[in-house]
Amino acid sequence: MSESTGPKIYLLPNLMTAGNLFCGFAATLKILEGALIQASALPGMGEAITAADKAAADKFHFAIWCILASCIFDALDGRLARLGGHESPFGREFDSLADIVSFGVAPALMVYRIVLHEFPNVGWLIASVYLICGALRLARFNCLASEDSASANKEFRGFPIPAAAGVIASITLFLLWIDERGREIGQGKWVLPPLMLFLAWMMFSGFKYPSFKAINWRTTRSLPKFIVIAFVLAVTVAYYQWMPAVIFISYLLYGFLRPFLSRKMKEEIEEEVEDEDPLESP
8 A cells, every 4th residue: 555645845946935934924023023112102202202213114124125025035936846847736835825924914914004003993904805805816816727727827817916015015115215204104104005905906806917937047038128127127226215116016007008008019028938948837
């Protein structure tokens, strides 16, 4: 009688997923630490409140970078799996569990702490709607991926939750940057609650977004395209306060423009190829 074996756990892809989960958990901890620091500064403490605001802002900044780092880890795990032909049901489920922490819990908690806590009867509901829609979005994606892996590899139906978290984190980073003191968000914070509800709806919308999964370590580009990509990366590093917001919002808006683009233009943007690498999953 043969012994049953457990699922295969491929090292590198799942290490990237573990990095995603670690960053999401770190972001959650830092948000909680920032909330505790703010709560410890009682009214009437003068300069102590200013110091507390600065310390809390540092925690929130760190949490934002952790969420953005989770986006990078999430992009890497699938590419490493497809590069080696190591996509597996275990990896897909592990990735979803990590995503719900990094791109569901952490952004919802951050927006709740920044603005929604001022409305205790409604704020928690808004944050919960985003989190629940994110979880349902991940569950739907896994079901669709198992039914039609070729379609799932090519495009996403609805706005992907990592990109939704990237929009929230990058805009929060931008709002912190434009504030002169850099310690708290001004009136711009009121953008976050409707944005969170809008993204919750977008995750279940019928808009389709390219997955860019055809781009991998073997992908080649012409010199002009390489220069453009290098320039965008350089600008992102130089202007990290607002450039991530530009990138994520551009991706969000692309879903609205995509149906009106010609097939040739879509192929140019999304880099679709007819002859896929034999190591790519079907």
